[in-house]
Amino acid sequence: MSPGRVLRNAVIAALALLWLVPTWLLVVNALVPASSYSGSPHWLPREFGLFDNMSQAWDRANLGPALGNSLLYSVTSATAAAVIAGFAAFATVVMPVRRQALWFWVIYSGTLLPLQVFIRPLFLSYAHTSLYDTQVGLVLLYTAIAVPFAFFVMRNYALTLPREVVEAARMDGASWWRVFWQIHVPLTRSAMIAVFVFQFVAVWNDLMFGITMVTSRNIRPVMAALADLQGNYSNVGPPIVLAGALLVSLPTVVLFFSAQRFFVSSLRIHR
Amino acid sequence: MSTSTTDRPPTAAGEPAGDPRNAPRRTPLAPGRRNTRERLAAGGFMAPAVLLVTLFLLAPFVWTVHRSFFSDTRTSPFSWFENYTLFASDPALSRSIQNTLLWVVGTVVLPFVLGLAIACMTDSSRLSRLARLCVVLPYALSGSAVAVVWNFMLTTDGAVNQVLTGLGLDSVAQGWLLTWPGNTLVMIVANAWQATGVAVILFLVGLQSIPPETLEAGSLDGATGWQQFRHIVLPQLRPVSIIVIGMSLVNGLKSFDLIWVLTQGGPGRATETLAVSMYNETFLELRPGAGAAIAVVLTVIVLAASWLYLRRQLDVKGV
Numbered sequence: 001m002s003p004g005r006v007l008r009n010a011v012i013a014a015l016a017l018l019w020l021v022p023t024w025l026l027v028v029n030a031l032v033p034a035s036s037y038s039g040s041p042h043w044l045p046r047e048f049g050l051f052d053n054m055s056q057a058w059d060r061a062n063l064g065p066a067l068g069n070s071l072l073y074s075v076t077s078a079t080a081a082a083v084i085a086g087f088a089a090f091a092t093v094v095m096p097v098r099r100q101a102l103w104f105w106v107i108y109s110g111t112l113l114p115l116q117v118f119i120r121p122l123f124l125s126y127a128h129t130s131l132y133d134t135q136v137g138l139v140l141l142y143t144a145i146a147v148p149f150a151f152f153v154m155r156n157y158a159l160t161l162p163r164e165v166v167e168a169a170r171m172d173g174a175s176w177w178r179v180f181w182q183i184h185v186p187l188t189r190s191a192m193i194a195v196f197v198f199q200f201v202a203v204w205n206d207l208m209f210g211i212t213m214v215t216s217r218n219i220r221p222v223m224a225a226l227a228d229l230q231g232n233y234s235n236v237g238p239p240i241v242l243a244g245a246l247l248v249s250l251p252t253v254v255l256f257f258s259a260q261r262f263f264v265s266s267l268r269i270h271r
Numbered sequence: 272m273s274t275s276t277t278d279r280p281p282t283a284a285g286e287p288a289g290d291p292r293n294a295p296r297r298t299p300l301a302p303g304r305r306n307t308r309e310r311l312a313a314g315g316f317m318a319p320a321v322l323l324v325t326l327f328l329l330a331p332f333v334w335t336v337h338r339s340f341f342s343d344t345r346t347s348p349f350s351w352f353e354n355y356t357l358f359a360s361d362p363a364l365s366r367s368i369q370n371t372l373l374w375v376v377g378t379v380v381l382p383f384v385l386g387l388a389i390a391c392m393t394d395s396s397r398l399s400r401l402a403r404l405c406v407v408l409p410y411a412l413s414g415s416a417v418a419v420v421w422n423f424m425l426t427t428d429g430a431v432n433q434v435l436t437g438l439g440l441d442s443v444a445q446g447w448l449l450t451w452p453g454n455t456l457v458m459i460v461a462n463a464w465q466a467t468g469v470a471v472i473l474f475l476v477g478l479q480s481i482p483p484e485t486l487e488a489g490s491l492d493g494a495t496g497w498q499q500f501r502h503i504v505l506p507q508l509r510p511v512s513i514i515v516i517g518m519s520l521v522n523g524l525k526s527f528d529l530i531w532v533l534t535q536g537g538p539g540r541a542t543e544t545l546a547v548s549m550y551n552e553t554f555l556e557l558r559p560g561a562g563a564a565i566a567v568v569l570t571v572i573v574l575a576a577s578w579l580y581l582r583r584q585l586d587v588k589g590v
Contacts, residue, residue, distance in 0.1 A: 004496070012392055015385075016402035022464065023408055025430050026420045041423065041430040088320035095313040096306070107320050110328040112581075114525050114573050116549040116566040120338075120559055121331035144327030147320050176312050205413035207528040212554065223415045227532050230419050238423055245419040249412050256411035 030242040037239050050243060057229060057244030060236055065218040066225035067248070069135065070204055073221055076139050078199040081146035082154075082192045088147075089154035090184050094166050095176065104155070110148035115208060118145075123212055133215050141209060146199040153198075157191035158184070194262040201252050222248045332570075339563035347560065354564035363540040364565070367548040370455050371524065371572075374544050377459035378466065378523025379516055385463065386470025386515065387508075390478060391500065403471060410468030414528030421461040422448075422533055448534055451541040458542065462529055466522065470515050477511030478504070517580025524573050545569045 025041055032042050033049030034056060058064060088107055092100050122141065123132075131137030165187070169179050185192070203221075210224035217225075229236065229244045342350035358364050389406055393399035409417065424430045425447040432444040448454045481504060489503045527546045530536060536543035536551055543551060545565055553562030 008392055009398060012389075012399060012402045015389060016405040019405045019409070019464065021430075022420050022424055023405075025423065029423065040428055040433050084319045084323065087316045091313045091316035095316065096309050097313045097317070098310070103317060103321070106329070107324050110324045112574060112577050113328065113332055114546065114566070114569050115527075116546055117335045117570050118328055118331040119550075120553050120562065121334040122327065123554075125331075140323075141327060144323040147323055148328070151320060176316070180316070205415070205528070207413075207415050207531065208550070223413055223528070226415050226419065230415075230422065230532055233422065233426075241419055242423060245416045249416045252413065253411040 026242055026246060029239055030246050032239045034237050034239045037237055041238075049239065050246075053240050053243030054247050057236075057240045057247060060232070060240065061225045061229040061244060062217045063222070063225055063244065063247065066220055066222040069138075069219060070222040070248075071251075072135065073138055073142055074200045074203040077142035077146055077203050078196045080139075080143045081150045081199050082195045084143070085147050085150035085154050085195065086185065086188065086192060087180070088151050089158045089188075090180050093155060093158040094163070094179075094184065107151045108148050110145070111152065115145070119208065119212055126213060132213065133219055135219060138209065138213060138219075138221070141213065142203045142206070146202065150195040150199060153195050154188060154191050157188055161187055190262075193259075197255060197259045197262045201255065204252050335563045335566050338560060339567045341560055343558040343560040350560075354560045355568070357561050357564065358568070361561075363543065364548060364561075366451075366541060367543040367545055367565075370452075370542060371544045373452065373455050374459060374462075374523045374526070375520060377456070378462055378519045378526075381459065381463035382466045382470040382519045383512070383515055385467045386474050387512075389467070390471050390474035391504070403475075406471055407468035409465045412465065414465070414526065415532050417461060417465045418529045418532035421458075421464075421529075425457055425533075448542075449538060454534065454542050458530060458533060461533075462523065462526060465529075466519060470519065473511055473515050473518075474508065477508045481507045513580050517576060520576040520579070521573055524569065524576060545572070 025043070028042055028045050029037075030053060031045045031048055031050045032053075033047050034053055036047065036049075088103075091097055092103055097103065126132040126137055131140070165183055166179055169183055174182075205223060206221065207223040207227060210221040211227065214220040214224065226244060226248050229241055233241055339354055340349060340351060341347045342353050358368060389403065393403055412420075422429075427446050429447075431447065435441070435444040445453075447457050485503055485507070486499060489499050494502065524544075525546055526544070527550070530542060530544060530547050531550070534542045536547045540548075540551065546569060549562050549565040549569060552558045552565060
């Protein structure tokens with residue numbers, strides 16, 4: 001090996017180790033039984049108290065309902081957004097629509113604005129209707145936020161498809177509804193999965209709406225529960241908070257590494 | 272930007288020009304009533320998306336802009352740009368602007384430089400793949416979980432101070448999250464720890480699209496490693512670089528979870544950025560007019576930043 005190559009490998013190894021330190025400490029200290037945590041961070045695992053810590057975090061922060069809620073919000077909103085955005089993408093790309101650029105910008109503009117501009121009007125109107133602190137309210141909200149970017153991805157994908165298939169089906173007298181479900185959806189399936197995975201993670205990780213639109217512990221999503229647990233850091237103790245963080249991150253970490261292909265493809269499209 | 276989609280250049284790589292999309296798109300049908308029915312059907316397909324976006328996103332946006340022109344006294348009269356002048360008069364908001372600028376610089380420079388370095392230095396060897404995995408791993412965590420991890424690192428009896436004391440550097444050990452500007456800087460580092468993974472992925476995709484012939488030609492002409500990187504690789508990474516910069520910029524401006532869970536903008540509102548200040552003013556200080564003005568300013572900055580890279584994106588994708 002040339003000296004340059006040795007140096008390069010050394011730099012890579014040093015960077016990787018440096019990067020691994022916080023993750024390593026997260027795992028090691030989540031393993032330390034809460035009762036034997038000495039007040040300063042552990043660097044090597046000795047005893048195994050992970051499941052006990054997780055179950056304590058589960059009780060303290062009501063993680064059971066929170067995980068269930070987040071699963072409901074993520075799955076429903078991501079699915080609804082993929083289907084609704086799929087409809088709109090189908091209409092603007094395949095069907096004869098006038099002023100396509102206008103409709104594109106009406107739907108797409110939603111993803112350019114920061115969430116802070118929506119939150120207070122939504123909070124007030126939710127408080128006036130009966131949507132505040134309900135599961136339906138959060139599902140609607142998360143779906144609406146997910147639609148613009150989902151539409152952007154689905155539309156760009158639909159533009160690359162050949163039009164002959166749809167035209168042939170229309171000639172044979174198939175309705176638009178049938179063309180959408182039987183031809184367009186199977187053709188755009190990979191974009192739909194990418195959108196689903198991306199929005200699932202986005203909804204799962206949301207904190208801001210989770211702490212604003214919800215007060216009850218049995219409606220709030222999982223990141224709001226984690227923030228609550230972190231707020232009790234000095235009472236609860238580091239091992240339990242870290243075990244809680246690990247527990248609520250597991251679903252997205254697993255999804256991320258099993259669907260990395262889809263992440264990369266949706267990232268390449270823009271964010 | 273053209274107004275219709277029919278004259279768009281092909282988007283997918285390697286697609287032949289003159290494909291059927293470029294032909295006139297209306298299907299050959301009898302004109303008149305048939306056409307009206309077609310358009311109604313199209314409207315039906317678009318209605319759910321348009322309704323949801325208008326009702327939940329665009330209408331609240333208009334409402335917020337409107338609200339930003341009314342003051343926060345009891346009767347909230349129309350007050351022109353009074354809420355916007357708070358940025359000059361309110362020390363907490365001036366600090367918030369300073370922090371936002373620090374975040375913008377930090378979130379663009381750190382992930383860009385580190386991501387580019389890691390993507391270029393690693394190859395397909397096992398060590399390289401493992402190293403990349405270590406860097407990409409934090410990207411799978413949520414902002415809140417990252418905050419929990421870094422709180423553990425940075426609290427007074429946390430891991431960083433433990434290491435410093437162990438090395439005999441007691442004087443450097445400190446309450447990292449307690450004094451400005453150190454607290455903002457360590458949070459920018461925490462953000463870079465998470466965000467560099469995306470930059471690495473994007474730069475890898477960009478590197479794969481560089482034709483190897485250009486590198487071969489360069490080495491035949493006697494270009495050394497650094498010259499090759501500077502004059503052959505870097506220019507060809509320009510499109511990816513713009514995406515990485517724009518993305519980090521927008522994500523940095525929007526980041527809320529990390530700051531909220533780590534410090535809630537404190538102590539004494541010292542670590543707020545615009546995204547956090549808006550939340551604080553609106554829901555904790557109960558000054559919705561000021562909050563609305565902050566949201567509008569944030570929107571303008573985010574739109575300007577998005578324009579940087581979207582201009583290019585939309586030209587390629589065509590709108």
